[in-house]
Amino acid sequence: MRGGTAHSSGSGACLTPSTESIIRIEHITKIFKNRQTVVAVDDVTFEVQRGEIFGLLGPNGAGKSTLIRILTTLLQPTSGTACVDTYDIARDPEKIRGIIGVCPQNSTLDVELTAYDNLEFYGKLVNVDDDTLDARIWQLLKMADLADRAHMKVQTFSGGMRRKLEIVRAFIHHPLILFLDEPTIGLDPESRREVWEQIASLNAEKTTIILTTHYMDEAEKLCHRIAFVDKGRLIALDVLENLKRLIPAGDLLEIGFETMNEGVVSSIRQDGLINSVEVKEQKLVISAKNGSRVLPAIVAIFEKFSLPISSISIHSPSLEDVFIYLTGRKLDGGNGDLKPAGRGRVP
Amino acid sequence: MIRGAIAIFKRDFKKFLGNPYVLIFTLLMPIMYLVIFGNAMGGTISHVPIGVVQEGPPYTETPLFSSSVEELIHIQPQKDNPRLFDVAVYTDETIAKRDLSEGRISGVVVFPSEVSRDHAIRLYLDSSDYMVPTLVQSGVGAALAKTGSHNPVQVNKIYGDIKYIQFFGVGVIVMAIFMTTMMGGGIALIKDREMGIHEGYLVTPVKRSSIILGMISSGTVRAFLAGFIIFVVGILITGIIMRSMEDFLLVLFVIFIASIGVTSLMVSIASRFSNQQEYASTTAFFNLILFMTSGAFYPTIGMPDWLRWITIINPEWYSVHALRSIILRGQGLGVVGPDLIALLVFSILAISLGILTYRRTLE
Numbered sequence: 001m002r003g004g005t006a007h008s009s010g011s012g013a014c015l016t017p018s019t020e021s022i023i024r025i026e027h028i029t030k031i032f033k034n035r036q037t038v039v040a041v042d043d044v045t046f047e048v049q050r051g052e053i054f055g056l057l058g059p060n061g062a063g064k065s066t067l068i069r070i071l072t073t074l075l076q077p078t079s080g081t082a083c084v085d086t087y088d089i090a091r092d093p094e095k096i097r098g099i100i101g102v103c104p105q106n107s108t109l110d111v112e113l114t115a116y117d118n119l120e121f122y123g124k125l126v127n128v129d130d131d132t133l134d135a136r137i138w139q140l141l142k143m144a145d146l147a148d149r150a151h152m153k154v155q156t157f158s159g160g161m162r163r164k165l166e167i168v169r170a171f172i173h174h175p176l177i178l179f180l181d182e183p184t185i186g187l188d189p190e191s192r193r194e195v196w197e198q199i200a201s202l203n204a205e206k207t208t209i210i211l212t213t214h215y216m217d218e219a220e221k222l223c224h225r226i227a228f229v230d231k232g233r234l235i236a237l238d239v240l241e242n243l244k245r246l247i248p249a250g251d252l253l254e255i256g257f258e259t260m261n262e263g264v265v266s267s268i269r270q271d272g273l274i275n276s277v278e279v280k281e282q283k284l285v286i287s288a289k290n291g292s293r294v295l296p297a298i299v300a301i302f303e304k305f306s307l308p309i310s311s312i313s314i315h316s317p318s319l320e321d322v323f324i325y326l327t328g329r330k331l332d333g334g335n336g337d338l339k340p341a342g343r344g345r346v347p
Numbered sequence: 348m349i350r351g352a353i354a355i356f357k358r359d360f361k362k363f364l365g366n367p368y369v370l371i372f373t374l375l376m377p378i379m380y381l382v383i384f385g386n387a388m389g390g391t392i393s394h395v396p397i398g399v400v401q402e403g404p405p406y407t408e409t410p411l412f413s414s415s416v417e418e419l420i421h422i423q424p425q426k427d428n429p430r431l432f433d434v435a436v437y438t439d440e441t442i443a444k445r446d447l448s449e450g451r452i453s454g455v456v457v458f459p460s461e462v463s464r465d466h467a468i469r470l471y472l473d474s475s476d477y478m479v480p481t482l483v484q485s486g487v488g489a490a491l492a493k494t495g496s497h498n499p500v501q502v503n504k505i506y507g508d509i510k511y512i513q514f515f516g517v518g519v520i521v522m523a524i525f526m527t528t529m530m531g532g533g534i535a536l537i538k539d540r541e542m543g544i545h546e547g548y549l550v551t552p553v554k555r556s557s558i559i560l561g562m563i564s565s566g567t568v569r570a571f572l573a574g575f576i577i578f579v580v581g582i583l584i585t586g587i588i589m590r591s592m593e594d595f596l597l598v599l600f601v602i603f604i605a606s607i608g609v610t611s612l613m614v615s616i617a618s619r620f621s622n623q624q625e626y627a628s629t630t631a632f633f634n635l636i637l638f639m640t641s642g643a644f645y646p647t648i649g650m651p652d653w654l655r656w657i658t659i660i661n662p663e664w665y666s667v668h669a670l671r672s673i674i675l676r677g678q679g680l681g682v683v684g685p686d687l688i689a690l691l692v693f694s695i696l697a698i699s700l701g702i703l704t705y706r707r708t709l710e
Binding site: 072073074094097098100102104106107108109110111122125126127 | 539542543544546547548549550551552553554
């Protein structure tokens, strides 16, 4: 029985403390067998570094929550190992529960209790000292902007208020690592911004944060490093800038025009920095590695042919573009031989 | 309109068929009702243990004694039925009466000696039971009539006249404990699980044993309060008289121990379920079996042997027995001690089962 493990020694691999990485995942696979067999996590290996905000990004059903549940000891992996700090998830789940804070995707607040009572109850479960608990609760309530509602039942709260309460609850005991599973799902833009600020300020206090999301802007805004997960597999992991560089097409320039001359298109195609040129209705769509550098030359060509430009836009690839590019290519690859481009980048 | 109705019908029916567990239990329920209710309430009472004593001195058996005992042994309520009495011959009236007061036998017939002045036959009855005292009295009357003797019969109900409402009232205390635990405790626990509150517990360092013990203790307090309230209401409605403060406190103690036992059982069952429907159908089933065989409605002596076996592992039977011993018979720890020990053993087993089977992960 895993519940009763009292020994403090982690497995050999986990014991060696690493100054860099706080979570090490090695070949974790999780297969659910019900009526249908579902491979939720498929041979995933990566590390999370101490003090970073790590983003797990992927569409719904990609396996993000399953991965989080394995790391937070709610599920056991079918195969593979993982270390959280110096503890093995299979051997020392109780130790791990002491150093993590978790804000799961689905609310686990007791809506029939007040905000204060929810925090107090949880604080006792995670062994916050009774002397400091009250002060800590008020500190968190202020942080979540809920101090004036401390003694109201959670069922009277809006979705955003509940979410903020649940997030602050997760770090009531100053955990070493904070897991946030879709922290801003269903929140309005204002509440999302507030949650982001909370996360950023927590991270400033050296808390490592692992965040899952399917909002690209959230990951782009918050995360130091981002892991793309799709269909249970890790398809890319890097800092934002490097992920964007994965797209060979680079920037997209769109030039609006009224009349077009074949000479313009062929002249632009001469430019070595330009990848492709297409005419789409009243627009010239140009893809180039570095949009702002090729723009003057393009404008010069238009002037040479005395054609007016009605609009110019430069569009840098977003995370979403990277994701579509990565998963799109995977789909095109068809027979699985062509693994996604990002795979080689996984440390 | 029809289309919508059909769609709703289809959806409900799919869900009904998709949950075979609930399906089986809903079908099993009426069948079990038939078997258990039919057997527990309608069974013929037979083999009632009674004692016979020849009064002295001299202690020699009189012809009346031997012929009456012969008739008592062979008396049958109807032809081909099993015998009504299991007759034990005592030589000492005090020992027979002690066995009667401790519930080992249901009645004592004392036959007069030759030198007796009024030649009266004395019949002592355990009047705390339902049906059985009446049956013993009429059985003894019939047996004596067959011997052709005309001795007068003195009937002594050792606990006075006890009405059915008083007999049943004690059982209702146990029912209150069970209902509170099943409805309040168990359903609330499963609702918490459905709401994900347990998932919240599971990512904290709190131990399985702490979760189970915490749930059992809150459930016990609730069940105890319910039992206590029904006990007080029962006193007012049924006219039970508590003989002393000690008896009153002893009743509270028994209610408390019974609450622990029943709550532990419910928590260990509920901690395995994640679905209210499944839990409700299972506990309704348990409720039926445990309450019917607890002796709260009807004396367990009327039940077939296989059903009476259940009483041995039924915490409610021990609770009902202990409460009846104190409230109706004024007996003390000496008699209810074994009941309390049985309840405690049961609670410990149920708590351990709950802790062992509580799922620490989400699978």
